[in-house]
Amino acid sequence: MSLPLVYVLTTGGTIAGKGDSSVRPADYEVGLLTGNDLVQAIPELAQLADTRVIEIANIGSQDISFGHWKKLAETANGLLSSKEENIAGIVVTHGTDTLEETAYFLNLTMKSDKPVVLVGSQRPPTAMSTDGPYNLYSAVRVAIQPEAAGKGTLVVMNEQINAAREVVKTSTFRLEAFKSGDFGLLGYVDTDRIVFYRAPVRRHGNNSEFDIKNINELPTVHIVYSYADAPGTPIRDALASGAKGVVIAGAGAGTLSQNEKAAVAAYRKTGGEAIIMRSSRTERARH
Numbered sequence: 001m002s003l004p005l006v007y008v009l010t011t012g013g014t015i016a017g018k019g020d021s022s023v024r025p026a027d028y029e030v031g032l033l034t035g036n037d038l039v040q041a042i043p044e045l046a047q048l049a050d051t052r053v054i055e056i057a058n059i060g061s062q063d064i065s066f067g068h069w070k071k072l073a074e075t076a077n078g079l080l081s082s083k084e085e086n087i088a089g090i091v092v093t094h095g096t097d098t099l100e101e102t103a104y105f106l107n108l109t110m111k112s113d114k115p116v117v118l119v120g121s122q123r124p125p126t127a128m129s130t131d132g133p134y135n136l137y138s139a140v141r142v143a144i145q146p147e148a149a150g151k152g153t154l155v156v157m158n159e160q161i162n163a164a165r166e167v168v169k170t171s172t173f174r175l176e177a178f179k180s181g182d183f184g185l186l187g188y189v190d191t192d193r194i195v196f197y198r199a200p201v202r203r204h205g206n207n208s209e210f211d212i213k214n215i216n217e218l219p220t221v222h223i224v225y226s227y228a229d230a231p232g233t234p235i236r237d238a239l240a241s242g243a244k245g246v247v248i249a250g251a252g253a254g255t256l257s258q259n260e261k262a263a264v265a266a267y268r269k270t271g272g273e274a275i276i277m278r279s280s281r282t283e284r285a286r287h
């Protein structure tokens, strides 16, 4: 019997990093190992799946841009709808710093219910007790799991499965880096089985909001973080730079300082058309 086919799309990050010392897991450079290096370092994968690698980039995830997202989304959609190859699922390796943003972008643009699983690591493969290879092995296990289909883009790290719509990085260096706030994780990757406890019901997969083919650029939207007595300068500068929108992460339920309110009011008087949204910096804003 043939093994399920999984494409591994690689973008870089710590999971593809290299350091000089195995006992200093935070000292390394990202993006030095190729996609093939990552897969070949895990011979056990050959018993699980037929894995094929496509390198999208090899960079730190702070440098991921819209161009990478477009290429990732189009590549993944193309592969998943292929008539020639029966693909079980897709794994995307990624730096953890902005992994949640790429995961959410794919959640909004995938046109297939087959699993798309993002994975990264907190320690490079050269570190003692690296989490990279086991996270990647776990991600491939989830990508070939029939139950993982229809749950939107997933993030698998540290034996946990989270939904792209909800997950955020909550720790700079600890292995349990990703959490899904109020909603919690979707399931676990255990050694003997993969267990799901819940499924996201918001739009994704075949029913996702956007068609990437029609999107060639994203409007510039600045995010301004508010605090007590915050000046209005960042809001004024963002609007003066021609941004299409400004999202203010206000305090509490979205309150602004006097200076920020004045900056917004002054802009309104100019008749400018930028959209200004008040959001909240609290961790548990109304969803």
Ligand SMILES: NC(=O)C[C@H](N)C(=O)O
Binding pocket: 012, 013, 014, 015, 030, 059, 060, 061, 062, 094, 095, 096, 097, 098, 120, 121, 122, 123
């Ligand atoms: N753990 C990581 O992958 C962090 C790294 N700076 C990145 O996001 O590329």
